[in-house]
Every structure is written in C-alpha cells, then in structure tokens.
Amino acid sequence: MGQGAGGGPQPRGGATLAQVAARVGVSLNTVSRAIRAPHTLRPELLGRIAAALDELNYVPNRIAGSLAGTRSALVGVVVSSLFHSEFAAVVEALQTGLLARDFQVMLGHSHYDPAREAGAVRALLGWRPAAMALVGIDHHRDVSRMLGEAGIPVVQMWDVGGEAIDSAVGMDHVAIGRAQAEHLLARGYRHVAVVGSLRPHDARAHKRCRGVAQALAAAGLGEPALATSAEPGDPDLGGRLVAELLARHPEVDGIACNSDAVAYGVLRALRARGRRVPDDVGVVGFGDAEASACLVPALTSVRPPRAAIGRLTAEIILARLEGAGPRQLEVAWDILVRDSTARGSTVSAPI
Amino acid sequence: MGQGAGGGPQPRGGATLAQVAARVGVSLNTVSRAIRAPHTLRPELLGRIAAALDELNYVPNRIAGSLAGTRSALVGVVVSSLFHSEFAAVVEALQTGLLARDFQVMLGHSHYDPAREAGAVRALLGWRPAAMALVGIDHHRDVSRMLGEAGIPVVQMWDVGGEAIDSAVGMDHVAIGRAQAEHLLARGYRHVAVVGSLRPHDARAHKRCRGVAQALAAAGLGEPALATSAEPGDPDLGGRLVAELLARHPEVDGIACNSDAVAYGVLRALRARGRRVPDDVGVVGFGDAEASACLVPALTSVRPPRAAIGRLTAEIILARLEGAGPRQLEVAWDILVRDSTARGSTVSAPI
DNA sequence: TTGAAAGCGTTACCAA
C-alpha cells in the first residue's frame, strides 16, 4: 500500500556495478565485462558474479550507460497521433524490431502541427537518441535542420516523394488517391467527390486529394467536388461533410474518403438520407480500419502495409547504425474491394 | 540525402554547456543556471548567454541531466498493447499531462503476458524513471517486487480492487460485467452468453465475465454460456466464437462481448445466420470503439473514461513526486445504449 | 584474464 502518507517514496534505484563488485571482491569493470562480454572471464568468476548480480537484483543503469558509451540505446519516434491509431501498428512493429536489439523507443506527437512537431523533435533530441523516425516527408525547416545537425540516421515513414533528410519508407499517396478515383470510375461512378479531414499540414492527405483530381482529369472529367475540414477525421465529421456535399452537389455518386473513420459516418449519413450504397453511391475509404469489413455495406478501402513500414524502418535504422548508407523505399499497398463499391455485382466479404 | 554511402553518420550531438560557457566567457554552471534559474543572473549576462545558446543551437542533454540530477525526467508506462488501441487514448492523455511538466513517457508492452510484462518493467526500470504507470492491478510477483524495490511512485491503471502496489486509477470490472448482463436482462433477453477473447492473464476480462455470472445468478438464472478464446479479440474471432456458441446453445438471445471489435464480428455473423439484432438477439460490447455508433444496428457498449484515467494518472504521479501520499481511485463509466439492444422499442443513435 | 583511471555532460553544493 505504498510508503504511507506524507513524504513520497524515496527512489532507491537499485544496486550499482560498484556494489556488486565489492560484494564479489573484484573490480567494477570486471563486473561490467561479465555482463557485456562474458566469454572474456573465467567461468568460475563468472558464476560468482552472476550469483551476486542476481542476489542484488542488479538492473543496469541505462542512463549512465548511455552517457558513458559511444551512443545511446534510444530511438526517437514522432507520429502525428496515436489517438486515431492510424500509426499504432507501425509503431508496434518498429518497436518490436528495435527491442530485439535492445533499443528503446521514445515517442513524441506532432498533432499534425509543424510547430508541435518541431517541439517534439527537439525534446526527443535532448535524450541523444541513436536514431530518429518520423511520419511524413515534408517538414518544418527547423525540423530538417535539427535532424541534419544531429548527425544521426533519420527515417521518414509513411510518405515518399519529397526530399528525404536521410532515409525513407513510405507510400506514394498521389498514386493512392488516383487509385481510389480510378476504382470508383471503373465501377461506373461518374461524379466523384473527396470527403474528409484535410489539415493544412497533412501533406499525405493533400497528395491523395491531388491524386483523385489527376485521375478525374485523365478520364476527361472535371475537378472533384470537395467537402473537407481541418477538424480531426471521425464519423461525425464524415456525416456533416457529406450532408453539406449533397446539398451543394446532389449529382455526386462516388466518394473517396480520407480515412475509414470518416467513411463510417459517410455511410451512416447516406443511409439516413435514403441514398443506397453501392447502388446510388460508391464509397471508398483509406486505412482499412478494423471495423471496415463489418459495416453494412462492408467498406472498400486502401490497405497500407503498416507492419511492413514499421519493420523496414527498424531494419534501416539498425543497418544504418552499422554503417550502411541511407535508403529510400516505396512500399506497395492494395485496395480491398468490398460491398461499398460493388455496384451491379455482389462482392461479399467473408463472414 | 544523408552523408553518402559507406560509413554511417557521425553523431555530433550538439553543443555542450561547457562550449556555450567558453563562448560567452563565463563558467559552465553559470550557463546551467541561466537555463534553470534565470532570475539569479543579471539581465545583461543573461542576454549574452541566451544569444550564445541560440547561436549554437544548444539542446540540453537530458541523459547527463538525469544522471547528475536528483531524479530523471522519465515516466515508464506499460500497457497490454497499443495495437488494438484500447489504451491509446489513455496513454495520450497521460503523456499530455506529463509533458506539461517536462516529463517524457517511455512505453513498454506486456502483450497480455506476465513474463513479457516483467521484462518490460525491468527494461523500463533500467532507465531509472521517476515513476511508473501500468495497466492492471494483478501482476506477476516479480513485477510487484521490482516496482516495490524501485521506491518510486507506481500507478496501476484501468482496474481496481486488487492490492495496489502504490496508487491506482481504474474501473470495477466485475461491476461492468454485471451491468452488461443486467442491461440485457432489463431488455428482456433471458439466455445470456459471454463471447470474446479471454487471455489467461487478462484479469479485467475475467472479472467482467464473473460480473455477468453474478448478475445471472442474482436473477435466478443459470451460468452464462461461454464462448471464449485466448486469441486476440478481433471481428473474425467474434464471428467464429458466435458460430460455435449458437451450435452448442441455440437458445442464446443475449450476448455480452469482451470488446467492441469482437462484437462487430458477432453482429456480422448473426446477420449471416439470419438472426435479427436486436429482435432475436441483443448484443452489448465493451470499450465503445469509434465505429460502434456506425454499425447496423449501432452497438450498445460500455464506455470507459479513457482520457480521465490518463489525466488522473498524470496528476497522481506529479502529486506523489511532490510528496503527496498514494491514492486509489475508482472512476465511473457508463453504458451507451444503442440499437443492438433496443428490443421492442427503437433507440436511434444520432446521425 | 583482470584492474586502474579517465572521461561522458550535467546538477548540486559550497566558497568566493
């Protein structure tokens, strides 16, 4: 039940290498080597040291280790947001890859705001990470400068196509937008609109939007109708935007959404207005969220290879730390076609 | 484009306090005080130091600071999983509260496995955090021992009712399970079952399960039918479990799910089998995920106060660090009633 | 195979 009211607990912070050494009767760095290079000790001594380490519950102080060593065992990661879990799977895969080599991930959030991103980068840099990973390829110039000056490997994730600071692993978001529109056109929808959250500095979302426009132009159609907002993309936003959209453009029969969460609200609002999906209107999302296959109708969506991006980022960081050169990778994605764009035919998601 | 192929980048790691001091022509710790206690310097000197700090792009080395200082500016946080985003909002709120006081959050994952949780706690403790927060109230004895010996504030989140190591902020999961069942019974469902992921060491899930049984017993009904699995809770699992459940217990007309993701699959599978929700079967979820209000029928679910739990955890940690005593808080939750349990009447979620 | 000693970049304390 804690240490009673009043004074907070006294950090005791465990045994030190010196205490273990004293206990065994050897020098401090013999113990250090027992941990980092056991084979350089005679087995007998090693055994005694191991016993002492265990008895005293020794936990190496990574802070001291980082300060003394050539580099820290930290990797800084900046994502736009964990909350809407767009990047949770990326971070999880990245962390798994790094943890296997004993690197700890430190997370920062940009909240889709360049100034806050710069703040997060600065804060993370204070911990002298061995490398950094961040979402996006276009950054505030302070961010690029700080990262460049830090002289550590930097991997930009999720997007490609801009000027990479060092390395990059991501998708071509313009191509994704094109594919969303082309899919709708191929299914016979003609009046395509873009609906969703479009924050000023979310370059990926803007690129997807541009991709949609490109595909329409290529098909000899006009500009897409737009219903966007700088608010966070959630179902309620989707509902409000589509209501506004249909008021202005009743002819719209194909909707490319900027996220699945928005698409959920779009489907609900269309249903409430008596517009049938996919017969009257086709809807395609982005992100392939967990619920998308369970909606009615099931939502067609673009599936980003989240785990692969996280895994590759970890690989590049580790390789880079071993002296390999920077890399820029584009990863493939696909469209999961489900009922929300199944006009004419019936595409059923597996039960 | 990085530093060319071959050698990795050379960590340069920014200017040091000593370099800034040399530049200004003052001693190292005058600069240190310029940062931590500006009012103890004469304004003129302060100005010159500020200029040098800025020119050299000085970023304080938190590693060195933590080693030298009385305590580190880190808080370790262990969650079961970020992936299914159950805890993403909790972590986000916690981080926001801590960041305001310049504490950095370090994340670890237990993957619902006591051994991995112990590993995560040990790894985090290596960074000598000023405090720790973790999900759950029942832990591997190694975890309790390590945490106890660390002598730092510890907040256990999400659950209450066990023996807290220090402080706790959570919900009564037995009561939640009871409420799920009571809600179903109140709506006229009589044959209540529990469906979902039930990992051996997910104490919260087991408690909710027990709560359901308690409510049935109190109503003079028998044990709930169970369809559970140790696999992660996702829609596919829900679909498989409900198929199996209905084969064994065709009389079931009320289903309490252990998570909303599982409930999505349950709804889909019921629909595929021609069972109407809510007319034939009532379904209640847990977690109130983003899509739940957009399903057809919209899913009734228990909504945990995620942001409040994160915020309160931050508050307790900060207070504890200032010398306040440990606290154990139970937070309130509620049931969002939607269409999936609206038998007889029509409850509509707002569009 | 082991030990001694010099940092790493701060903070904290005491003296000036």
Place this chain on the structure above:
DNA sequence: TTGGTAACGCTTTCAA
C-alpha cells in the same frame, strides 16, 4: 551574483 569541484554510474582505453 558567480565560479570551483565533486559526484552520478557507467564504458573505454591502457596497463598489469
């Protein structure tokens, strides 16, 4: 109001 100096707990030479 400022400066000197000793930690902090480890890693990394270099010497024995």
